[in-house]
Each structure stands twice: as structure tokens, then as C-alpha cells.
Amino acid sequence: MQLATWNVNSLNVRLPQVLDWLTAHPVDVLALQELKLSDDKFPLQAFTDIGYQAQWFGQKTYNGVALLSKSPAEDVVRNIPGFADEQSRVLCGTFDGVRVIGAYFPNGQEPGSDKFAYKMRWLDALREWLRAELVAHPQLVLMGDYNITFDDADVWDPVGLRETIHCTTEERNHLQALIGLGLTDSVRLFPQPEKNYSWWDYRDFAFRRNRGMRIDHILISEALKARATACEVDKLPRKNERPSDHAPVVLTLD
């Protein structure tokens, strides 16, 4: 079984690339973030044409998430139960017995801002929901654009970006609290290239210079950790014309 996550930065623009990628990498579940389209604009037919089913939770202009899958989704949940949210950020379903949560974590913009405070509240709510979800579903994966780096190894310029957004101690403590629930960063289970990032700024030739951050993650429960055989970032789509600024991350399970 293979699972993947990809922030596509507009599904309108990136649909051909998503279709190409899925054809070349027929994963069982692909979580998408930043659809930037309303539900009535979701291109369902394009995915059914290549053998995929879909769940989607869109929003005009901003946010929006989807789960594309070979098998049908069961027990679908939209956003974090009990956390009132105008923004479409979380989509959850069970696929072949695996509880899959696709999430687009808030950006936070700048420490001290209202958006940062929302990010912290959102992270609190996510953690408390996950705590219960893990009891009900031992085989669980949380994947998406976390907008948080684990540590300086995830940052191209840790000195220059010290305590800036995605790199603050407060955000990293929240990420460690998810680890504290019994989740594991699947990328770091396996040997990786040096400076292994998942996002690069569009500006200043950042991809060519590998000036990036690893902010897209796949966290897995103990039961899934026992099944994990590989996890890697696929940088190839970032080399396309009109690429997303994020690259897909792919997890392989036995």
C-alpha cells in the first residue's frame, strides 16, 4: 500500500500534473492540499477517468483539501470535530482499514499575529481530536502540509530563519506534541539525501539552489510504523513547467 501527500497550490492550474503524477505513481491514497476551488468546481470526472475515487472539501480562493483513492472512503470526516472553522483544512477517511487524515495546517504568517494565534488554537484542537482518533483507529496516518519544520535540519538557513514562521519553538513544540501521541515522522525512518526539503520559494531560484524547508510530513501510528518500508520526497514534479512550490511525499507500507 502506498500513500502520498501533495500541496498543489491550485488544483485548477495543477490538474494535468496531478493526473500525470498519479498515472506514473498509482498510489492507493493521495491527499491534496490548497485546491483553491469551491466544491462545485472539483474535477471529479478527470480522476474517475484514470480509476480514482475522490472525496473533497473545497473552498473558493483559499485552502481546500481532497483524498483521491483506489478504494472507497469510509467514515469520512470534514475538519476537526468540535472545532468551529470557516476554513476547509482537514479531510479524513478510512481506506482498506487505514485511517487517513489529510490536512492543510494554517500558515500562521508571523509569530504574534492573529493568524499565528489561530494556528496555535487549530493545533490544540487537532491534537485533542487525534488523541481519541488513535484509540479508535490504531492504524492511522496524518499527512499533509504542516507548515512546521521539526528542527534545523529541515531548514536551508536555520540561522537566518531562526524563530521565524515555520521555525518557531512554539510551532515545533506543537509538532513534538503530535509525536508524543505515539506518531512517527516516517521520512526519518529511512536514509535520506542531505538537505531533504519538500517546499521551495518560487522566488530567487530557490529550488535550483535547494533553498527550501521540509514542511510536508507523513506521521504514522505505531501499528503503521511496523508496516513502513520506504518514505521519500519526489522532487521531480518541482522541475516541471508551472510547478507547485511543494513536492509530493510518498510512504510505502507492507
Added chain:
DNA sequence: ATGACCGACACAGTCGGA
């Protein structure tokens, strides 16, 4: 230091992204 680049919305310039 600032802006760079991109997408949406709208059709200019602003906002949000990260």
C-alpha cells in the same frame, strides 16, 4: 532593508502564501 514569484480575483493592485 526590501522584494523577489505565484495564484485568485478581477482586469489593477492587493492579499495570502511560506
